[in-house]
Amino acid sequence: MDDTPPDQGPPLEEPAAAPASSVTSRRMLMLGAVGTSAVVAIRPAMAQATGSILNCQIPVPGPGDAGKYIASDGSLAPPSLLGPLLGYGPFPPPPRPFTGEEVRKAMYEGANLPGATYKSSQAYLAYIRKLKMGQSGYTCFLSVQNPRT
Incomplete structure (x- = not known):
């Protein structure tokens, strides 16, 4: 048995420095590939956020205040x-929660809920605008105010 290492051929030479333009071009291509994958990953999230705005619900009033009416303010x-008989409030709660899309149309397009x-739509919208963090429907209301389209 021979203890000498096998011949590995001629010593490797240092690669010649690549021209600056090819390094820059290569780096730009890599950045473009990363940017494209980020856009592909973000677009479905935006679509999902838009879909959740359409489906989220805002109860008026919240579950903790069931049975209470909503004043005009x-x-x-x-x-x-x-x-309610005279049309100036307080108004009875609606039979079901409003969806984010219904609230968006009422707020920005002037439609009734x-x-x-x-008048009852204006009272309900005033209640919704007063929602605070922790109240039922607050997150949905925020997404209606700040759509990600």
């Missing part, structure tokens, strides 16, 4: 039969 009020008169 958006505050909660005890039930009253006289106000489903099943509501003009």
